[in-house]
Amino acid sequence: MVYNKTQRVKDKMDSRRERIIKAAREIFTEDSFQSMSIKSIAKKAGIATGTFYLYFTNKEVLVETVVQEMYKELMGLIKAERSKYESVFDKLQTSMEVCIKVFIREKGIAKLLLKHFPEINMAFNNKFTEIEKSLISLVKIDLDELQDQGLIPQQNTYISATAFVGTFRQVILSWLQEGQPENLEEACQTLIEYNMRGLGKIS
Amino acid sequence: MVYNKTQRVKDKMDSRRERIIKAAREIFTEDSFQSMSIKSIAKKAGIATGTFYLYFTNKEVLVETVVQEMYKELMGLIKAERSKYESVFDKLQTSMEVCIKVFIREKGIAKLLLKHFPEINMAFNNKFTEIEKSLISLVKIDLDELQDQGLIPQQNTYISATAFVGTFRQVILSWLQEGQPENLEEACQTLIEYNMRGLGKIS
DNA sequence: TCATTAAGTGAATCGGCATTCATTTTTTGT
DNA sequence: ACAAAAAATGAATGCCGATTCACTTAATGA
Known part of the structure; x- marks a missing residue:
């Protein structure tokens, strides 16, 4: 059986995706491309590194x-x-x-x-x-x-x-x-x- | 005791250094910067990877x-x-x-x-x-x-x-x-x- | 509430490459 | 020709960061 996401969960996930992009932009702007690691992005976005891969394939x-x-x-x-x-x-x-x-x-x-x-x-x-x-x-x-x-x-x-x-x-x-x-x-x-x-x- | 290099050895080493540089130039020109690895340079120059470090610090x-x-x-x-x-x-x-x-x-x-x-x-x-x-x-x-x-x-x-x-x-x-x-x-x-x-x- | 599914976690894995080092080969000076 | 020294070797090491995965936590629907 397949469960459907409620709006609340959808919203949370959307905002997480946004936060990941925002974190990436910030790190890129403030520091450099080199320091734009998944770990640092995840940290800035307030998620675990593995979570990143639920939102972006790579x-x-x-x-x-x-x-x-x-x-x-x-x-x-x-x-x-x-x-x-x-x-x-x-x-x-x-x-x-x-x-x-x-x-x-x-x-x-x-x-x-x-x-x-x-x-x-x-x-x-x-x-x-x-x-x-x-x-x-x-x-x-x-x-x-x-x-x-x-x-x-x-x-x-x-x-x-x-x-x-x-x-x-x-x-x-x-x-x-x-x-x-x-x-x-x-x-x-x-x-x-x-x-x-x-x-x-x-x- | 310290041994002195003979001219023959000096020449060989000079030409090896040259060959390393030439190999690097060739790989860079033909392929790309990315594929310019020490291993490939050494191979092209006809030496072992470790030998590279006798000629260049890094x-x-x-x-x-x-x-x-x-x-x-x-x-x-x-x-x-x-x-x-x-x-x-x-x-x-x-x-x-x-x-x-x-x-x-x-x-x-x-x-x-x-x-x-x-x-x-x-x-x-x-x-x-x-x-x-x-x-x-x-x-x-x-x-x-x-x-x-x-x-x-x-x-x-x-x-x-x-x-x-x-x-x-x-x-x-x-x-x-x-x-x-x-x-x-x-x-x-x-x-x-x-x-x-x-x-x-x-x- | 409970069984099931989905989302989240972060330590462990993996791959790629520069660098090192124990060992072998070559050179040197006697 | 021989022992000491220098050069050469390439497999092993170390590093680093992306990606995975066994496990935990949260959400769903009856």
Whole structure:
């Protein structure tokens, strides 16, 4: 015979799952990827290590979930902000600004989305590469549109988009790792200008 | 009593050390960082695993040696080529071109110098960050000079240099991982143009 | 309340890899 | 050729953290 969970139990389990994800995010943000062990996550979430495996098949799935969650969060904010503008330039610019704002508020997201973590198995690492790829292809869509509108000269938009993302990535990593530039928001403006010139914006 | 090594033995040991480094480079280039185990290195070098430790105190030192060697190799080539030009723009441009040429010839160097490998311990990882930093500061030196000469407008050269390196890094990583762009040398020209415009080159 | 099922526990297991070390082989100097 | 010293060997050790599992506790439904 099969027993059905009551709502109370369902709720408890849901909140446990949430707490595990939250614990993972916290440990990742505060400490490092390396110290994100199942034991420490379980401890922070207030459960036994074995319990973890009742909620996630393995560590990989957990990290994947966390990454996905952070990515969706960021994308949601970007989309909301983009919808306020008509011009593709403005959309592109605001996308970057939102990214920077989120990264400043939650450094963990920046680390997770921009750093590489080959310490995890290969197959999984593709998740990270995937996110980077999707950032590039989002920029590429904007660039293609700008090109169609004749607002930037003919160019290989894949390379331009990659370069574009590369400038941000490198500066943000420097900010994360070296603490330079001190003011990332200011640097963001500089970067936007750099890239607009680089794209050959016709103004 | 202490015995002195004969030249023959010295030579044998020197060549063994070389072969270990070579084996490490090969495994790294052909396979991946993960599969670069002492056992596999020793096997490829034709020695027993224990013998490795007669030549290197530990794995960290070996990798550091390999990285240093590749970095010096690249820098040597860049310096040689730069010396042929007078204009800082030309020096900057040729630096990039040499990098790309070397990266095409030896993908392992590109991976080692541009990827991050947090799977190795922290203290060591700084070696990689260090290299990235030094690439940026080399570019910054050129940009400062260009600015002094009034060939580019006033700007935060640290950010510009970081952005500059970022564009290359991102495109080269895409080339390594996605196989796109197919022709890296062609992309290099595009990138140089992108960055020249981005810097606001006054021509 | 009670028998049954499900959730929770954490010590023990397992796997992978760097490092060590007792033993063997080679080299050295007489 | 021989004894001392150095180099080489690779099986054994140690470590570390993910995953498992025999057992305990809680929840379910009659």
